[in-house]
Amino acid sequence: MKEVAAFIWAYWANPKFHGKLPAESIIRRKHASYALEHHKEQPEWVVEELRKRTRYNRISGIMASMGAAMKVDDVDLAADVLAKGSMEIAALRSSTRLLDVTRNMAERKFRYEQRRDKINLYGTPSGFAWFDKWTLGVQPGDFGYVLGKRGTGKTWQLMMMAHAAQLSGERVMLVSREMDRLALENRYDALHAKLPYQAFRRGELGNVLEKQYYQALSEMEGMASLYFPEFDGPCTPLSIQAMARQAGVTWIGIDGVYLVDNDEGLTGWEGRMSVARGIKAAAKQDRSKWVVNNQLNREEDPRNATLDNAAYSDAYSQFCDWALKLVQGSDERINKEMLAQFLKIREEDLPTYPVRIKWDLEGMEFDSLEDEEGGGYSSGIDPSEMKY
Numbered sequence: 001m002k003e004v005a006a007f008i009w010a011y012w013a014n015p016k017f018h019g020k021l022p023a024e025s026i027i028r029r030k031h032a033s034y035a036l037e038h039h040k041e042q043p044e045w046v047v048e049e050l051r052k053r054t055r056y057n058r059i060s061g062i063m064a065s066m067g068a069a070m071k072v073d074d075v076d077l078a079a080d081v082l083a084k085g086s087m088e089i090a091a092l093r094s095s096t097r098l099l100d101v102t103r104n105m106a107e108r109k110f111r112y113e114q115r116r117d118k119i120n121l122y123g124t125p126s127g128f129a130w131f132d133k134w135t136l137g138v139q140p141g142d143f144g145y146v147l148g149k150r151g152t153g154k155t156w157q158l159m160m161m162a163h164a165a166q167l168s169g170e171r172v173m174l175v176s177r178e179m180d181r182l183a184l185e186n187r188y189d190a191l192h193a194k195l196p197y198q199a200f201r202r203g204e205l206g207n208v209l210e211k212q213y214y215q216a217l218s219e220m221e222g223m224a225s226l227y228f229p230e231f232d233g234p235c236t237p238l239s240i241q242a243m244a245r246q247a248g249v250t251w252i253g254i255d256g257v258y259l260v261d262n263d264e265g266l267t268g269w270e271g272r273m274s275v276a277r278g279i280k281a282a283a284k285q286d287r288s289k290w291v292v293n294n295q296l297n298r299e300e301d302p303r304n305a306t307l308d309n310a311a312y313s314d315a316y317s318q319f320c321d322w323a324l325k326l327v328q329g330s331d332e333r334i335n336k337e338m339l340a341q342f343l344k345i346r347e348e349d350l351p352t353y354p355v356r357i358k359w360d361l362e363g364m365e366f367d368s369l370e371d372e373e374g375g376g377y378s379s380g381i382d383p384s385e386m387k388y
Contacts, residue, residue: 004031005049059089124251124289127164130355130368134345135322138165138251138289143280145257145316145344146293148326149302153338153359154293155179157326158253159187160366161291165251166226170289173227173249175240177259181228184255188226192216196362225249234261237278241286250288254279257292258312272312280319292316302327303383307343321346327354327383336360337369341383353380 007030011022062085069078123137138144138161148154159174166172176184190197193216199205205213229243237260244252254260262274283290294313296305305325307317317323323344332338341354356369 007031055089058085062089124165124170125168127160128357128366128368130340130357131324134342134348134351138291139321140250140287140289141284142289142291142322143276143283143320144289144291145313145320145323146291146326147296147305147307147313147323147343148293149296149300149328152302152326152328154295154326155184155255156187156191156361157340158255158291158293159184159191162226162251162253163188163191165289166224169224170251171225171227171247171249172251172253173229173240173244173247174253174255175229175231175235175260176255177235178256181230184228189213189217190361191364192220194364196364198362235259236261236263237275237282238263241282244282244288245286250286252288252290254290254292257294257316269312269315272315273318276316276319317344320344325354328359332359339381339383354383356381 004027007027008022011026012020062081065081065085066078069075069081122132123135123139123142125137126132126135146154146157155176155178162172162174174184186201187197189195190200193213195205195209195213199209200213225247227247227249229240231239233239240252240254240260243249257275257279258272260275262271263278264271264274266274279290279292282288294316296302302325305313307313307323313323321344322342325341325343327339327341328337329339336359338357338359339354340357342350344350358365358367358369360366
């Protein structure tokens with residue numbers, strides 16, 4: 001069907017045929033099995049093609065009007081045409097869709113039965129079973145937010161989620177405003193090859209682990225791409241979105257979102273709100289997945305930090321789909337453990353207690369530690385009672 005539609009578009013756009021549509025007989029010469037059918041609803045890709053063609057025609061008309069004004073040296077008229085035309089094109093780019101809920105009962109029934117039968121239930125795996133249990137994975141259009149103190153493990157957690165997305169076949173881009181590319185590369189290699197990080201970073205793996213590392217590198221060739229971009233100019237949600245589109249990336253991570261520039265030149269709380277709004281808009285437009293992390297202030301007590309009282313987190317909480325806080329007290333640090341506490345999960349009820357996780361960077365073990373009494377993924381530990 002798409003091949004037939006493409007032929008019709010090309011025929012109509014050809015100046016030779018003066019904007020006429022091909023007759024059925026002409027179509028059958030190219031596609032013998034073609035048969036005309038009448039549908040109540042147009043397929044989405046046909047509607048989108050019509051939108052694109054409308055924008056194309058309008059942009060051509062605006063450019064022709066500007067060219068005519070410039071020929072007679074009427075700069076003011078050309079500027080006026082450009083300003084009004086830009087607003088018109090922006091309006092055409094915003095897609096509006098009406099859904100009649102009395103007409104899609106079969107679709108809704110089908111989606112429910114998929115949930116009931118656990119078919120296509122999860123989005124992109126996060127690399128953490130406890131996370132996927134509560135969120136159903138990272139969904140298209142998601143904006144996820146991770147909060148924690150400096151040195152807690154936010155970059156590692158983001159790297160693990162990016163690696164899991166890459167292993168599931170998605171193209172991934174990890175933007176860091178805190179670490180350089182080589183530091184990120186070292187962490188990625190240690191994670192992927194399951195190497196003790198400090199020994200790897202110092203170049204002290206030994207023969208056996210070196211062979212393990214080289215073997216892991218040789219096996220990377222067939223994997224989906226994972227990019228570490230570098231920005232010479234402003235790093236804003238729009239510039240990140242543009243780079244992701246160019247590379248065909250569908251999963252974007254930002255390490256240190258508080259250092260990301262906003263597209264409106266705003267400062268303070270308004271600037272953070274602009275960044276959060278831009279990230280959510282990009283995720284929704286492209287059906288991509290965005291996961292970002294942010295630092296707690298040094299004075300902030302992580303035991304009591306919430307989305308309402310932690311720095312500019314209130315700005316992000318208004319737009320994010322889920323939010324997670326990483327907390328590590330002295331006992332957890334000694335035992336190579338971490339507590340991960342959900343602060344927001346779409347419309348879901350939040351788990352009562354944080355999740356207790358093995359956090360061993362030498363053995364590269366990050367599985368959840370289930371309660372012996374109650375089972376499941378809830379630690380039963382109250383963060384307010386932790387020692388620092």
